Amino acid sequence: GESVGLxxxxxxxxEGDNSIINCAYSNSASDYFIWYKQxxxxxxxxxxxxxxxxxxxxxxRVTVLLNKTVKHLSLQIAATQPGDSAVYFCAEKDRGAQxxxxxxxxxxxxxx
Amino acid sequence: xxxxxxxxxxxxxxMTNKKSLKCEQHLGxxxxxxxxxxxxxxxxxxxxxxxxEQTENNSVPSRFSPECPxxxxxxxxxxxxxxxxxxxxxxxxxxxxxxxxxxxFGPGTRLLVL
Numbered sequence: 001g002e003s004v005g006l007x008x009x010x011x012x013x014x015e016g017d018n019s020i021i022n023c024a025y026s027n028s029a030s031d032y033f034i035w036y037k038q039x040x041x042x043x044x045x046x047x048x049x050x051x052x053x054x055x056x057x058x059x060x061r062v063t064v065l066l067n068k069t070v071k072h073l074s075l076q077i078a079a080t081q082p083g084d085s086a087v088y089f090c091a092e093k094d095r096g097a098q099x100x101x102x103x104x105x106x107x108x109x110x111x112x
Numbered sequence: 113x114x115x116x117x118x119x120x121x122x123x124x125x126x127m128t129n130k131k132s133l134k135c136e137q138h139l140g141x142x143x144x145x146x147x148x149x150x151x152x153x154x155x156x157x158x159x160x161x162x163x164x165e166q167t168e169n170n171s172v173p174s175r176f177s178p179e180c181p182x183x184x185x186x187x188x189x190x191x192x193x194x195x196x197x198x199x200x201x202x203x204x205x206x207x208x209x210x211x212x213x214x215x216x217f218g219p220g221t222r223l224l225v226l
Contacts, residue, residue, distance in 0.1 A: 008152075034214060043202050043217035044155075045114065089155070098167060098209045102155040 008087065012109045019077040021106045023090035026071060030092040034100065035064060035075045039086045047075070047088075077108075085110045115139040116218035118203050124224045125193065133188040133221045135203030141216075143209040144186040146178060149220070150199035161186060162209040193225045 013019045025033075031052040036044035048059045050066050050073075057064050063076040073090050087107050091100040115138045125131050137144065146158040160168035161180040175197075177189040186203055200220045206213040 036217075041219070043114070043116070043118075043204075043219045046214050046216060049214060098160060098162075099157050100215060104154050 008104060009106045010109065011106055012111055013080050014111050015080060015082060017080055019075075019080045019084070019108060021075045021077075021088045021108065023073040023075075023103050023106075024071060025073060025090070025092050025103075027092060027094055027101070028068075028071065029094045030101075031095040032093040033064070033066060033073050034091045034093075035062075035073075036089045036091065036102075037084075037086045038089065038105070044089060080108075080110055082110050082112070084108060114216045114218065116203060116205055116216050118201075118218035118221050120221060121219065122222045122224075124226065125190070126226050127193060127195070129193075130189070130191040132190065133201055133203075133223075135186040135188075135218055137184055137186075137203075137205040137216075137218075139205055139216060141205040141207050142183050143206045143213070144180060144183070145204040145206075145215060146176075146186065146188050147202040147204060147217075148199050149202055155202070159188075160209060167209055190223075193223075195225050198223055198225045 034049045035047040037047050038044045048064050050057045050064045055066050061078045065074045087105040089105045090103045117136050119134045142163050144161045148156045157170050158172045159178045164180050175192050179187040202220045203218040204215040206215045
């Protein structure tokens, strides 16, 4: 996941624009990746996942891209809506491990 | 709703109190997890249970005591906590431990230790 920092990275976008949230990971043995969305007062909610044998996966209005060469994961949200405002976490899992490792998260704010 | 419920949603306790957090999952999963989420830190895994057996204790202080009576229920017993234990405690479940198993989270219990 993302390196731990003192401040939560933030991204502000205009309503209707596309959003791209990035995540860097360091474990080359990670073979499974998930994006979660956490709204205020709620627990993390599963958005989309991707396995290491893929480099792209699409869902409803969301696309996850995986670049294993540079250990980079991104979440693209099309036509961002006010309801997309939340903190977005990436999580990775090592091949054979039993636990997910979460990144710090990125706060997405939608401007009207 | 994700199918994972947690009670209470909010809890304030003194350092000498004993309280318990409850988690229930209605997804037919076999693995359950406790996480701690505090400001300025990534989600921290605390405990993992697979088919009611604890498979991971992530160096959690003994003032946190988990209990898993069956695959659907998970408790976290709290005693003599410290103010730095104030955080959001999240429960999650997955079909099983390991593999490419998505974890589904409950809404969390917001804990404040005075």
